[in-house]
Amino acid sequence: MKFLKYLLIFLAVIIVIIAILAFVAPTEVKVSRSITIDAPRETVWEYVNSLEDMHQWSPWAEKDPDMKLEYRGTEGKVGSVYSWDGDPETVGKGEQEITSIQAPSRIESELRFLTPYESKADAYVQLDETGSGSTRVTYGFESVSPRPMNVLNLFMNMDEMVGPDFEAAMSNLKKLVESGGSSGETQSEMAFR
Template identity: 30%
Template sequence: MLKKILVGLAAVILLFAGVVATRPDTFTYQRSAVLPVSADIAFALVNDFHRWTEWSPWDGLDPQQKRTYSGPKTGTGADYAWAGNDQVGEGRMTITDSKVNEQVTIRLEFIKPFAAVNTTTFTLSSVEGGTQVVWAMSGENNFVSKAMGLFMDMDAMIGKDFEKGLASMKEVAVVDAKKRAEAEAALLAEAKARAEAAAAAAPAGDAAPAVAAPAVP
């Protein structure tokens, strides 16, 4: 009897392994959103890891998590490492390629609770209404991840986080755009006031010198 049970168990395990083996060897999960801002504003939120705390869907899962930044502040070579509770785990991100206002490519390394190395990309393009941001993550499926895929919809799980992050990014980008517009308006008003003051102080018949509005970075 025991022998029959063991033989049956072995058959089930082999069948399960065979099904798992048929799963795709690679994966790609992605979501997109249109941000009503110029590409440079959206790009700045992705190209600087220091700003990820403002919109990342995982940032608030562990208020006590440790963050370490190294390398350049922005762009290629910028590095960010984190370590926290079971919800955020431990890992590292490094920007491997950065094309201004177009794309940011990141090497994403998970250390805990499981080890994996994936590639994350943010692709930006101008569209009607603003800038489309496509957030994608791709990598290889090992046996464990293939098996997990039989019981969980990984695209839905990860996609939900991407959607949440893009929605938060949109809110932050809108605030940044508003701040820029206010700063530009303030500088123009200041330039106009200076020009009017210069015109009022000039002797009758003399033309007041033109005053150029300072540039806004």
């Protein structure tokens, strides 16, 4: 009986600790990376204005070149959807839907991850003119973790986890645009030029 009493006290303490952490832990998660591309904004826009174009500089496409892809809707328009189904340890399964287009400066989408775990995030690509004929590109996402799941944000640094992938995406985009690769040209086709 004494053991049960101590067990209940222990569980109550754990619940109180989790409740306190849930109120101090951040609920918002934001990750973004930027790069300057030596090309006018309108040129860069041709490489980011649709989900098919984005796939060409995606580092996740490189991680799992055998993933199954499907495009639905009118490409480059609000409501178009790109879905993928790949290796659960590298890219998982999910879809991305364009939610807003502000040509030639911003495209927004909703990411819906289905596996290895379910979650949603709002992604964007922002293009800003630098005044020197170059374009500053920012690629990122924002997500909200509901309480008490937000406690995990204290132990997992999403910026460290996915930041390198966003850096790779920006590097891939820069190479694609500055090499003059056409939007519609795959990364492997670029490699053989």
